[in-house]
Amino acid sequence: MSTETVLQPPVAAIRHTETRLHGHTLVDDYAWLRERENPEVIEYLEAENAYCSASLAATEPLQKRLYDEMLSHIKETDVSVPFRSGGFWYYSRTEQGLQYSIQCRKVAGSISASAPDSLAPEEIILDINELAKGESFMAVGSMTVSDDGHLLAYSIDNKGFRQYTLQVKDLRTGELLPERVERVGSVVWAADSRTLFYTIEDEEQKRQYQLFRHQLGTPHDSDVLVYEETDERFNIGAGRTRDRQYLILGSASHTTSEERFLRADQPTAAWSLIAPRQDSIEYYADHRGGLFYIRVNDTGRNFRLITAPVASPGKQQWTELIPHRADVMLEDFDLFADFAVVCERSAGLEHLRVTPFAGSGAALAPGREIAFPEPVYAAHPHINREFETATYRYGYQSLVTPGSVYEYDIATGASTLLKQQEVPGGFDRTLYASERIFATAPDGVEVPVSLVYRKDRFRAGANPLWVYGYGSYGYSLPIGFNSNRLSLLDRGFVLAYAHIRGGGDLGKPWHDAGRLMHKQNTFTDFIAVVEHLTARGYGDPARVSAEGGSAGGLLMGAIANLRPDLFRAIVSHVPFVDVMNTMLDASLPLTVPEYEEWGNPNEKEAFEYMLSYSPYDNLAAKPYPAMLVKTSLYDSQVMYWEPAKYAAKLRRLGTGAHRLLLQTNMSAGHGGASGRYDYLKEIALDYAFLLEELKAGE
CATH class of the missing domain: 2.40.50 (OB fold (Dihydrolipoamide Acetyltransferase, E2P))
Known part of the structure; x- marks a missing residue:
């Protein structure tokens, strides 16, 4: 590689490798960038960082202003x-x-x-500030207090690789107990406040696969292995029912699950199975009054709610409470002594329905839905730990309403605002407008789009446009408030969130329509959204930007290959762009479980379909938009070498004068910087890049 001057982009060495499969030859000239311990790799990443800094040097005063602005809106x-x-x-x-x-x-x-x-x-x-002393990264995973309130079990990650170490603190003395376990996932106490269950991951694939029982005061090597999941598609996790009566051990792939249960006051007893796993069937249980309440998708993709007696919870004993509905996704339910809250999604929006129990039985009364005042919003359960309660807490926000916590009175139906996120610096929500519109995909499907903009800065067809997308794993794109966005809105940006297929915005079928052999819908939906927005005057066609991360980074790579002419600038965070090489390497974390989302490339049909959209494999000699590609050296989900290889190949093939910048955080993981001030600096850099590329005014 060449780094004679910082202002010259680095050139990664070409070391040709080939993989032959299904009659195709995959060429990879940058596979050597996987060698994290190779000094040449680190030198290349640092050279790219230096080039990125030099390229954006003129924006440093702007970055400082953006940082100060965003900080001024945070209490x-x-x-x-x-x-x-x-x-x-x-x-x-x-x-x-x-x-x-x-x-x-x-x-x-x-x-x-x-x-x-x-x-x-x-x-x-x-x-956590004390834990972070001397560390460049710090994140807390699990954190749970024993039933007697004396002990805190918590896990920490000081690298960003999402590999957590479990410790136990005596809250009476402040001392750490000798207990220390590596690679821990979920952690749950038994009722005796002396027995601790925890899951651990395997060393290579980062799959939570073993559940152990630990007795405080005993050596770690005497911990009892309770359960081991041998199917590589499945991860396990342990938790506790809200009434504290049972421990639940879940084992789940992307499409299938099963659960086991144990009385919390009998930690050494045998675990019992609720129902054996069945391919493509998911279920999730809670407990009340001797019954399991189970959300299950056995009669339809959008789930129904049933009950089953603890004594014999098999399917032959199931009683339906809420049937499956094709147009309503039953996303979750919160179970309490005298009522339940049913969390549903329809028409792309969340709904919370409070349903008292009819008499002393399990049947649910009709109940009433909590009313929300805006056409586009996000609503979700807040923290509700107490089983016996007369109130329910929920969170509410929108693109123009800061995050709020409400307490709902079950008897009266009245909601009381407990706290709304304070936005210092003169935020006036009446200056901003939010909308929900629909764009038509090439196959005629209507795709929801959520919009926000500043009303007095809007000029039809003239505003810079920023479009965000994800569209994978059935994840519903949250429509919440973010004070950082004010720095774009106040400079005239129109911000759009594309609820494309592959996500869960319209239920499980919406996810199914954008995964496996339907993945291309995710990309064409996004392109259709951008075309619709510019055609309707929501943005200047010459000043369109897009942003996405992780699987949303795959989206960014795909749309850049398909329609580079639509975009002036793209910001791609930790992008999953090297689809074929990653999915063909079963030793990497997450790969085998991901077959249910992307397909198994060892099968010819799946291989050829995945190859048709893999961003790295479809780069070509043509003009591309300006791109800021960001990654982290300790990312455990999308390895740093995917964005690094992508940038190296794109720098070689791309034509035109648009900038390509690669920035690697050398001390973080998938989510970037862990400290809140450091994270603001990362956003300030992103925004400065966009403002400069789209020539958006101060």
């Missing part, structure tokens, strides 16, 4: 809404100048209190 010293759990109120708070939150609690008074006694002494149970 740096703040406290979350406290939630009740057992004998305590728990909350987190932040302090100005500190990168991470501080996890706290106070002893609870009356069970009917809606907030902790302000005079009660605060107990800091975990200060």
Whole structure:
């Protein structure tokens, strides 16, 4: 490679390799970039970082202004809404100048209190800033308090590779107990506050596959292996029912699941199976009054709700409470002593329906839906730990309404606002408009699009346009408030969120229509959205940008190959762009389980279809948009070499004068920087790139 001057883009060495399969030859000239320990690889990544910095050097004053703006809209010293759990109120708070939150609690008074006694002494149970001292990255995975309130089990990752270490803290003394376990996933206490169950991942594929039982005070090597999942498609996770009566062990692939249960007060007893796994059937259980309430998609993709007796939970004992509906996705349910909250999605929007139990039985009364005031919004359950309660907490926000926590009174149906995210710096929501429109895909399907813009800056056909997409794993694109976006909106951007197929915005069938042999719909949907927006005057066709990350980065790579002419600039975060080489390597994390999302390339038909859209394999000698491609050296989900190889090949093949920048965070993982101030700097760089490329004014 050549790095004579910082202003010259690095050129990665070509080392030709070939893979022959199904009558095709896959050429990979940059496979050597996988060698993380090779000094030449690090030198190349650092050269790309230097080139990126030099290319954006003129924007440094703008980056500083953007950072200051975004910071000015954040209440740096703040406290979350406290939630009740057992004998305590728990909350987190932040302090100005500190990168991470501080996890706290106070002893609870009356069970009917809606907030902790302000005079009660605060107990800091975990200060993440203290954990982060001397570290360039810090993330907390699991964090759970024992039933007696004395012990905190938590796990931390100091690399960004999402490999967590479990520790146990005595909250009475502040001391760490000798317990320490590597590669831990889920963690759950038994009722005796002495027995701890935890899952661990295998060393290569990062698949949670073993459940262990640990007795406090005993050596780690004496822990009992309770369950091992041998099917490489499945990951396991353990949790506890809201009534605290049972532990649940789930084993799930992308399309199939099964669960086992154990009485929380009998930790050494044998686990029992609810129902054996059946291909393409998922189910998820909670418990109340001797019955399991189970969300299951056995009669339709969008799930139904049934009950089953704990004594014999097999399918022959199932009783239906809510049937499957083709136009309503049953996304979840929250179960309490006297009522349930059914979380549904229809027409792309979330709905929360509060349904009291009819008498003393299991049947649900008709109930009532919580009303929301805007046409485009996000609503979701908040933290509700107490099983016996007369209130329910939920979160609400929209593209123009800051995140809010409400408490719903079950008896009266009244919602009380407990806290709304404060946006300092003069935010006036009436200046902004939000819309929901629909674009028509090439096959006639109507694709929802959510929009937000500043009303006094909108000029039909003249605004810079930013379109965001994901479209994978059945993930529903959240439509929430983000104060960072004000820096784009106030400069005249129209922001659009494309609810394309492959996501879950319109239920499981919407996901099915954008995965496996239908994946191309994801990309053509996004292109149709962009064409619709510019045709309707929502953006200047010459100033269109797109952004996506991870599987959304695959989307960015695909649309750049299919329609580079539509876009002036693309920001691609940790993009999954080397589809074929990754999916052909079963030793990599996530690969085998992902066959159910992308297909198994060892099968000829799937191989050829995946090859038809793989961004890395379809790069060609043609003009591409300006691109900012971002990755992290310790990413465990999309390995850093995918974006690095992609950028190297694109730099060689792409024609035209548009910039190509690759930036690698050398001390983080899939989500980028872990500290909140460091993360703002990353966003400021992204925005500066977009503003410069789209010539958006100050």
